[in-house]
Amino acid sequence: MPDDALIALKPEIAAKALIDAARFRAMSEEAKRDPDGFWRKEMRRIAWIKEPTKIKNT
Numbered sequence: 001m002p003d004d005a006l007i008a009l010k011p012e013i014a015a016k017a018l019i020d021a022a023r024f025r026a027m028s029e030e031a032k033r034d035p036d037g038f039w040r041k042e043m044r045r046i047a048w049i050k051e052p053t054k055i056k057n058t
Contacts, residue, residue: 031038036055043052
């Protein structure tokens with residue numbers, strides 16, 4: 001299955017999703033364009049005991 005394949009969901013499951021397909025695509029493009037910046041921004045969404053000091057796209 002290709003990385004960009006979308007699987008159809010039941011509407012009641014999709015309604016509970018935190019992001020929709022358009023937001024997923026936008027986030028994927030941002031991660032491809034600027035992986036370090038993307039993960040730095042995502043890192044800020046987590047309450048860390050000790051915040052990471054290095055961002056590395058592996």
